[in-house]
Amino acid sequence: MSRLFQGFPWRLAVAFLAVCYLLADLYAFNGPLHKALTAGRELGGVAAAEVCGIPITRLELEEAMREHLWKRHEAWASLGAEARKKTRWLALENLVNDRLVRACRLMGGVFTVPTRAAARRESERMQRQFADAAEFPRRLAAQQLTPQSLQARIYDAQLDEAWIAEKIQPRLNETPKQDVRAWYDEFKETMRIPQAWHAAHIFLTRHDKTKPDRKAEIHEIQRQLLAKEKTFAQLVKDYSDDARSKSLGGDLGWFTQERMPADFIAAVQKLKIGQFSEPVQTQLGWHLIIVLERHASRVPALVEVKEEITALIASTRREEAVKSLLAELREGSPPSVLYHAEVIDHTEPGP
Secondary structure (H helix, E strand, O other): OOHHHOOOOHHHHHHHHHHHHHHHHHHHOOOHHHHHHHOOHHHOOOEEEEEOOEEEEHHHHHHHHHHHHHHOOOOHHHOOHHHHHHHHHHHHHHHHHHHHHHHHHHHHOOOOOOOHHHHHHHHHHHHHOOOOOOHHHHHHHHOOOOHHHHHHHHHHHHHHHHHHHHHHHHHOOOOOHHHHHHHHHHHHHHHOEOOEEEEEEEEEEOOOOOOOOHHHHHHHHHHHHHOOOOOHHHHHHHHOOOHHHHOOOOEEEEEEHHHOOHHHHHHHHOOOEOOEOOOEEOOOEEEEEEEEEEEOOEOOOHHHHHHHHHHHHHHHHHHHHHHHHHHHHHHHOOOOEEEOHHHHOOOOOOO
């Protein structure tokens, strides 16, 4: 390299040229970036924010807020003023990040391009989630979308994800064995496997008004069992009211304390393996129980959870890499994000 150019800040110059191109495309010439980013936005209504002069509409923010609440199992009506404000801004910042990613992706391109068939399959999967076939087009219309524009939106999102994956890949190294061991040593107690039982039962519900005296009935079933007049499986078939376990000989499978009523667990805990219980009354009804197997609570060995820990560490590092990338996009972009607080503060989630 010529001495004349030694020490020249090439990375800064390239970044400056990229920003100049971005600004010229968006503001001066209505180029391909401008057209791609504004496609379909004319129907969205008043702007809640603008990224490089391109609006994020109130309608988009409403939908983003609805999705934000759904992912967190939250209800808008139950949120206070501060929580509502936080929801608005978190949803909006995600939209701003998405718009910045798309602008950079359109400018730089993607090496590994997903197929449009993947977008079509995702659209079809979304449609199958609606029990009422007529509800899907109604929901699309409420968002000013058609099946075609929905697929286009999904495809754009998949391209954005591909661009992000390419950009963060150099930052994601293979997880070293010592990192997995260190995580296990620190957090292994959080992976403790709780005590579990494998049991079967004969069940008589207390909610059958035609059979008020279930106590006498369960004792008669116990008598037949102890006298070996019938096997446990035969008695289940003849008498049990538990439809799910009846065809399985009363087998309840494996369960932990959290999965069963406390009064049922209390009876199970007193039994030895292979021992039949006395008639047990719970809030649900009457039971005859047999414990088939029992596992004590334990911390799993590293070899049992190695793959799970490796995946968890990789996922955490990917999240950190994405956050770092988005921060760099924010820092490296011109002062091009404009917020309209009067619109944001009065926006509520879509239906």
